[in-house]
Amino acid sequence: xxxxxxxxxxxxxxxxxxxxxxFSSGALCAPCPANxxxxxxxxxxxxxxxxxxxxxxxxxxxxxxxxxxxxxxPPGAEPGSGQGEYVWELAGADLKVTTLLVSGEGGKKKExxxxxxxxxxxxxxxxxxxxxxxxxxxxxxxxTLRRLYGTRFVKETVDSRPRLTYCFEDGxxxxxxxxxxGKVEEILLDGSGAAPDPAQGRLGPPAPPYRG
Numbered sequence: 001x002x003x004x005x006x007x008x009x010x011x012x013x014x015x016x017x018x019x020x021x022x023f024s025s026g027a028l029c030a031p032c033p034a035n036x037x038x039x040x041x042x043x044x045x046x047x048x049x050x051x052x053x054x055x056x057x058x059x060x061x062x063x064x065x066x067x068x069x070x071x072x073x074p075p076g077a078e079p080g081s082g083q084g085e086y087v088w089e090l091a092g093a094d095l096k097v098t099t100l101l102v103s104g105e106g107g108k109k110k111e112x113x114x115x116x117x118x119x120x121x122x123x124x125x126x127x128x129x130x131x132x133x134x135x136x137x138x139x140x141x142x143x144t145l146r147r148l149y150g151t152r153f154v155k156e157t158v159d160s161r162p163r164l165t166y167c168f169e170d171g172x173x174x175x176x177x178x179x180x181x182g183k184v185e186e187i188l189l190d191g192s193g194a195a196p197d198p199a200q201g202r203l204g205p206p207a208p209p210y211r212g
Contacts, residue, residue: 038166039150044172045133046117046133047130047131050114052194055111055114056086056114064088066087066088067087071101081101084112085098086099089122092138093121093130095117096120097117098115098118099112115192116192117189118188120185120186120187134148138187149166154167161178161179162182163178171193174187175188
């Protein structure tokens with residue numbers, strides 16, 4: 001039996017790793033208690049990328065070649081398995097997409113699933129709204145987020161910056177970090193712990209076109 005975790009468990013571990021590096025936070029497993037779970041349908045979309053369905057090939061067709069790409073395979077990983085990270089430098093913001101590589105027979109890469117998406121303020125002003133499915137974007141206030149997602153969230157301070165965490169019942173987690181003015185400066189949508197879509201499976205139609 002292989003010591004390498006199952007794809008689902010690997011997704012949770014790699015998703016947590018992305019969250020740690022992006023937000024410089026502590027452990028992010030099960031970040032919300034039961035009484036703080038967000039009501040309503042789960043959020044799956046950020047910047048037109050669906051963390052429950054999109055593949056990296058679909059994202060690349062929308063945004064073009066990334067500015068950088070890296071692949072990490074932890075010790076003991078099966079050949080062809082690991083985590084990929086792609087970064088696009090867009091108008092005013094950086095888009096980072098983390099993927100889970102699952103190996104097929106003979107170590108050949110079987111598929112590369114999107115597990116998390118991060119949008120970060122990189123320059124003075126974001127020119128185009130790289131929003132979530134409900135409309136949250138860089139520059140929003142906590143008041144706007146409460147209107148979009150409700151009042152059931154976890155609030156904490158990480159590296160002297162306020163952060164709101166919205167947890168959805170399917171395992172998807174949305175993190176929003178604020179700047180000193182109280183406006184969102186970074187958004188991370190982590191779908192690594194979400195259950196597959198029973199109707200269409202993990203993958204689905206391409207993300208909508210980006211109009212930059």
